[in-house]
Amino acid sequence: MTVVVDSIVEALKQFLDGDQVSVNETVRELHGQDESYHVASLPDIVVFPKTKEQVSEIMKLANELVVPIVPFGRGSSLEGHVIPYENGITIDFSLMDKILEIRQDDLLVKVQPGVTRMQLNKELKKHGLFFSVDPGADATLGGMAATNASGTTAVRYGVMRDQVRDLEVVLADGRIIHTGNLAAKSSSGYHLNGLFVGSEGTLGCFTELTLKVYGIPEFETAARAVFPTVEDAIAAVTSVLQVGIPIARVELVDEESIRQVNHYSDTDYPEKPTLFIEFHGNEAGLAQDVIFTREIMEDHGCVEVQFETDNTARTKLWDARHNLAYAYTHGYPGKKQMVTDVCVAISDLADAVHFAREQLNAANLPGGVLGHVGDGNFHAILMIDMKDAEEVKRADAFNEAIVQFALDRNGTCTGEHGVGIGKQKYQAKEHGESYNIMKAIKISLDPKNILNPGKIIRIEE
């Protein structure tokens, strides 16, 4: 095997500099895991291309030798997406991190895949613009497009798929294609943007992305609203959405999670189901929205509501929500985090969250339920001891039960984290005959199955 790896390294060095190719143990370890509980597995080689031409050469070589390829952004995904279970070559895009063009008049930006969302937002701020998708982690835009990431702002601005105007993609055989153009709309041809976004590195490597951006809102208001029950909180959100108040973010945090927040962020919020809300707009319009929202919240039994317009106070409020995953990790040292991710129709959300809490209690596992309730997507965060096989089994059974609940209600096994390895087993069940169509697409674009094999599609199934 060493001989084979050595010869591939030599072949790679024909078009990459020596420091762009690594077989170093530590580098391989860093690329053999993500942020999840999934078991690590190391790539044989890690490469750091700087241009699309180099990516194309890597793909041609891998395709010829039938070597697995795993594209890698920041490794912040949560379902084992980047773990190379069949080893091979990992392509790390961190050296392709240039913001290529800001088209202010078109509200578009062109970036390389290794640009992170915080890096982009820092630059866009100078132009009065921002990029809307916020998955919490400082992920790369290539990784975010590949997982169709979303997060807290999806309720107002949509998910990654809604932001992508064009992708430059290197296919398995090294061909370089574009999936879209600059036009705001098009009825021309098949919707390849839609296909490649969310493909998790199984159909091609993105080397350039053209994305929609937005003007920074004139005014922002944040709110924290406390409810007696999760059901009351969800009913309040549904009413706010139904009357058309344009909330930019709305996050539900259950009482156990508020407890973790208070410990970690040194806050003393009431330990009850809580909504964190954000409004974007102009000052006069938002003043009306705030009055209306308060009335709706109170109609649904809200026991405390606090609005913040000051920048520091708003940031403090949202930091508490953003740091929740880290608050759990901090609260349970030595344990690993399992984050579930189903999405259901908004009218099924209260039942789904209630079911998840019941199952969590029955499984006797520490954790909480939280979610982007404006779009029916929620997570349970479980803290598990990976050395305790029985505990891992109970956590897996819990995850399985809530996925099953979502599928029974015609929802999905993943609202935003993606399939990776963890949700692969649900694909045939969720998609039925359409799963075979997906398989046919995969085979036609990657006949040797070199691109992130085993993720999303199992060819042999």
Ligand SMILES: Cc1cc2nc3c(=O)[nH]c(=O)nc-3n(C[C@H](O)[C@H](O)[C@H](O)COP(=O)(O)OP(=O)(O)OC[C@H]3O[C@@H](n4cnc5c(N)ncnc54)[C@H](O)[C@@H]3O)c2cc1C
């Ligand atoms: C604390 C925390 C909170 C999170 N919250 C959210 C959330 O709210 N919403 C959400 O959507 N996600 C969330 N995530 C998950 C994660 O941040 C997203 O999945 C993110 O999109 C992954 O980006 P990445 O750059 O880390 O990609 P990676 O993890 O490196 O890769 C993800 C996938 O993209 C592929 N890929 C990477 N780069 C390319 C490329 N250039 N071309 C083709 N394929 C590529 C990889 O092969 C892999 O399949 C969270 C993660 C953490 C740790």
